[in-house]
Amino acid sequence: MAMDVNGVSIETDEEGFLVNLSDWNPDVALELAKGESIELTEQHWEVINFLREYYDEYQIAPAVRVLTKAIGKKLGPDKGNSKYLYDLFPYGPGKQACKIAGLPKPTGCI
Amino acid sequence: MSDEMDFEEGGTVKKFMFVNRKAPYGTIYALEGLEVVLISAAFDQDVSLAFVDDGVFQLVKGQKTDGVEMKNFSPTYRALEGYDIEKLYVDRESLEARGLTEDDLLVDVQVMSAAEMGDMMAQQDVLISF
Numbered sequence: 001m002a003m004d005v006n007g008v009s010i011e012t013d014e015e016g017f018l019v020n021l022s023d024w025n026p027d028v029a030l031e032l033a034k035g036e037s038i039e040l041t042e043q044h045w046e047v048i049n050f051l052r053e054y055y056d057e058y059q060i061a062p063a064v065r066v067l068t069k070a071i072g073k074k075l076g077p078d079k080g081n082s083k084y085l086y087d088l089f090p091y092g093p094g095k096q097a098c099k100i101a102g103l104p105k106p107t108g109c110i
Numbered sequence: 111m112s113d114e115m116d117f118e119e120g121g122t123v124k125k126f127m128f129v130n131r132k133a134p135y136g137t138i139y140a141l142e143g144l145e146v147v148l149i150s151a152a153f154d155q156d157v158s159l160a161f162v163d164d165g166v167f168q169l170v171k172g173q174k175t176d177g178v179e180m181k182n183f184s185p186t187y188r189a190l191e192g193y194d195i196e197k198l199y200v201d202r203e204s205l206e207a208r209g210l211t212e213d214d215l216l217v218d219v220q221v222m223s224a225a226e227m228g229d230m231m232a233q234q235d236v237l238i239s240f
Binding site: 057058059060062063065066069070107 | 145148149151152181182183185186188189192193
């Protein structure tokens with residue numbers, strides 16, 4: 001599959017994850033979010049940026065439990081909980097947020 | 111039967127040790143092993159990792175994989191702490207035989223003799239070797 005962002009064709013897999021992680025940029029994120037029917041707010045970007053930093057450092061997409069804990073540490077307990085993250089990403093902060101952040105599907109995510 | 115019932119009650123925690131014996135690249139064992147470890151973290155078990163023989167190379171700092179065209183997944187070992195996997199055991203003789211010391215490794219580990227490693231293995235409920 002492919003989607004068009006600013007005239008550039010971006011390849012995605014059958015689940016909508018980027019094939020080439022280096023294709024990602026904020027405009028690609030907007031397009032990926034549109035496919036998920038999510039309008040990105042400041043709060044979404046906080047999580048997306050966090051995920052990209054995490055991936056950059058550890059080379060994996062974190063498990064939801066690990067993400068939740070790490071977000072709590074960095075952004076405060078009011079954000080480091082499942083309810084907050086699921087409100088932002090209803091289909092799961094692991095799967096949906098990672099997709100929009102241009103990361104691979106989290107390891108162990110089914 | 112009793113194990114199964116305990117599991118349903120969420121009561122039984124088993125000691126799992128993943129034993130890594132192979133160099134990080136050239137075969138898929140090290141990467142697959144690491145993925146299994148990350149998945150196992152979801153089940154709230156008592157997980158530890160052992161690194162022996164060429165497996166100690168998995169933890170060496172400064173890996174550069176451009177030449178072998180494989181992803182350098184060594185930074186992922188540093189993520190284990192966030193997964194509450196903090197028991198990493200390294201065989202001293204394996205390190206020494208390869209001219210390595212604890213300072214060459216990218217995570218905090220417990221270096222131990224073969225005899226201590228043997229004791230550690232004997233305490234496990236499940237040993238899985240990669």
